[in-house]
Amino acid sequence: MNQPLLVTASQKAGPRWTLATGAVVLLVLLALPLLSLLPEGHSLHVSAYTLTLVGKILCYAIVALALDLVWGYAGLLSLGHGLFFALGGYAMGMYLMREAAGDGLPAFMTFLSWTELPWYWAGTQHFAWALCLVVLAPGLLALVFGFFAFRSRIKGVYFSIMTQALTFAGMLLFFRNETGFGGNNGFTNFRSILGYEITAQSTRAVLFLLTVSLLVASLYLGWRLARSKFGRVLTALRDAENRLMFCGYDPRGFKLFVWVLSAVLCGLAGALYVPQVGIINPSEMSPTNSIEAAVWVALGGRGTLIGPLLGAGLVNGMKSWFTVAFPEYWLFCLGALFILVTLYLPKGVVGLLKKRGEQ
């Protein structure tokens, strides 16, 4: 079955090889924003488009990692992680809207001829409070939902369906104009962040570096968790929850902890996504988006730490290429990916590589 693969992989395939590849990738990622600062026309110049695209994929990679923590380790397949991602994004987006609007109300509210800010957006002109919201909104929602779901021992496909219904409900709520989330269009037309112009190359570079740091930090966190007794309890929980209970562990606490942690990571990723991509709207919460995240994890290899990152990179890279080259066939490709991965690659690409390494 699924071991915490990172540990075994590094034991078997040689930690040197893994570490070397990781270091190279990290170096390239760190170099990208610096290269983007080079003048245009320089042979090593990286365009803003490329930087944004890679930054976006890195944000998705964090989501994939967060999803893997709950799915790969604790066996809880969430089909609603897009909701947490979007909540973080909306909190950051509101700060950017307020910054763009100056002392007035955000543009979409004046358009609806609202005269005052809804109470839940109070304080969002302060960056610090917006950051708190980025953590609190997804965290609290996950806490409440998880508390009730785990209390009644909802698991397996039931849990997946419930999370999907949750994100669906969230999407409906955010689509409404009167709920104060910008309706169909969401938040866009940002100008500056903390006074820095948002489209400036240097701002983009800093945001990109922050994303890389968050990714590395989440990776480290995941690694520590996977190696701790906590990680082993999660694995045990996934395979034999009853046994674990009769060993004296309360599964609810363990599930809730990793679930909330995962939601908060998603929220942070969303908060970094919005200023880079420049828009957040309710379609981020559509069930399709969340379930797509599951295929990133499945393709890369769940229960591993590298797998989700690899999967997010591969699928999104493919998507960027396909939607330009053969836009009509992308859904066929994605659908086939879902089927092929579950049928032929149950352990994902990492499992495949590992098998090769063993031979």
Next chain:
Amino acid sequence: MRAIPLPPAHPEFMLEPVLDAGSGRDAIGLGQARSQGLDARHGTVLTLEDISVSFDGFKALNALNLYIGVGELRCIIGPNGAGKTTLMDVITGKTRPTTGKAWFGDTLDLTRMSEVQIAQAGIGRKFQKPTVFEALSVFENLELAQKADKSVLASLIARLSGEQRDRIDEVLQTIRLSASAQRPAGLLSHGQKQFLEIGMLLMQDPQLLLLDEPVAGMTDAETEFTAELFKGLAGKHSLMVVEHDMGFVGSIADHVTVLHQGSVLAEGSLEQVQADDRVIEVYLGR
């Protein structure tokens, strides 16, 4: 203070746990029984009175009374459908009794505790079908079962002390799995899994062990070894063993309870119950 209740049925077979020290109990060292933290001054580790469980009108347990003494090794036998597994479910909190009282020691009301609380209070259970954490190694299985603070926070920062490691090694030797310590538990044979699960119970160090058909699927040699193991445990722990294998029961039990249609049919030494007419009728008459 509660008086020690006497079950109404079959008083001739009733062995009052404290007063009855004349049988094979000396051999298993009832005298030394000592339960840390559990108030069992009256000598009963488990008291079930008038327990009934019904599923959709079907009475799985019917006004059952059962007392297990501190350090006792009790075997429960009975034909299929007698309610053996339901009895275990009630003790471990998996099933709530429709009526009746269930006490662990003198103070803990099992009917009000969750499964986790019951496990933490000191009741360990082995399932009929061996259940271990297949993705974890044998060593890790034992580590998780080990008696320790099992909260989320403690698990996040837990590190194995030398003492704990020694204890795991000790148990590994007891269950003869030292050589397989690093193998994933999923790769073990059926019998090895049985032993691993027993080992996990040992790590939990419970006052009361519930074992559901522990020797099913074991070879004769393994069965013999298990019998020795259980006899060694009795005295330090109280054991309740559900078993079909009469040979095994005969080799370990000093005290046997026969269940039939959800209540106690007979109680006493194996010879006594085997001589009981009603038991013979239940086992052979139908």
Next chain:
Amino acid sequence: MLRLLLTLLLLLPLATQASEGEYFITAKPAEQVSLLEGWAAQPDAARLPLLDNLHQGRIAEGDTRKLRLNNRLRGLLENTLASHQLLSDVAKVRLAAAQQLQKSAQPAQVAFLDRRYAIEADAAVRAALGLVLANLQLAAPEPSVRLAAVRLLGETGDPMARTRLEALLEPGVETDTNVRTAAETSLAQVKRKLLFGELLGQAFSGLSLGSILLLAALGLAITFGLLGVINMAHGEMLMLGAYATYVVQVLIARYAPGAIEFYPLIALPVAFAVSAGVGMLLERTVIRHLYGRPLETLLATWGISLILIQAIRLLFGAQNVEVANPAWLSGGLQVLPNLVLPYSRLVIIGFALFVVLLTWLLLNRTRLGLNVRAVTQNRNMAACCGVPTGRVDMLAFGLGSGIAGLGGVALSQIGNVGPDLGQSYIIDSFLVVVLGGVGQLAGSLWAAFGLGIANKLLEPQIGAVLGKILILALIILFIQKRPQGLFALKGRVID
């Protein structure tokens, strides 16, 4: 001479009619108004053909001159026509006329209406006429007459009575305190009666939604109960069924236009076959390899649904296609003054119940059903007893998908048919399965109608979106209360 006289006499109505018509068409609008008002106050059966013709925009059959009427004249004409129709021998015509007069009667008609009221024999028409009079008497100078009228209005459950009473209660309109209090009581009464109709209406749309959910969830409950897998492409089976209906409609319109009225009936077996066929194909090629891995199945079937949606988009376009109701499914049944039950929805509710019955019979009275139930309860044991589990899986999957296809036919009659059709129903039907319990037909039935009605009752109170969120919260809370009872078969299950 006598013959001539007789002929003239016979022609007289025709002549007066013709002359009245001529007169009417040449008159100025103001004169036309007074003319119509006069006719309305003193109806004459002989004038009916003329009014009918005027109503159709001409003075007589064959006359090519066009009649132009403004809105006021048109209203008056309808009123006049109705008051003439009160003289009809057919009770149904009189009833319709009285209902028209409830909206349009004028004070000048009181004397005529009083006479008709006194001699009217049909109870329904008489009640309707009473209301017409009451409406008029609200303006009577004597308070006692107004009081009686107000009380009479209170007896009805007519939306019109509410507006009349509300108008009366406007500040300064009614000065008599007795009448005012009576009007308030009557208004409350009317509102209560109307509320009943509104609630019934919401409950009915709930039933209608529930029947669709039932058709969607029924197949899901079978496949989930049997195989333990959630088929995310189940919604697309609905969609395929709806598109099959569309194709059948197009083909029949082209090759057998005479049978177009019955195309939904022909579409039923076609849709069942299409969806069941696709379902069985999927089971054989994909889902079979994923048994025992429910979460992976969920992902793989989602992939299938993406492919199906995109394929339909490429074949039929991303826009909705047009599926028309045949005549026998359009229109509705008027139950209360403010409650109309559309035939299409009535038929679908009946159809859903019929499908449930059929499924129940299939599962409980046939060999296949016995096999399906055996595999559902214990797959290994069933295999040992010689049940061909592979074949049973395939057939059951086909059955579940086929039922969804039937649901698609039903859906095409009341909603839009587009590639995303299935997606909007899939989550709700999952909730039905979660709530109703696995493999339990009765559970699905209650859960589907319960969810449907709860949805529709909550919608007007707090809005559709909040209603959905509230329902989700309620389901989560409900599961707190009954975590096992809904999900698992009872008994000892140790994992």
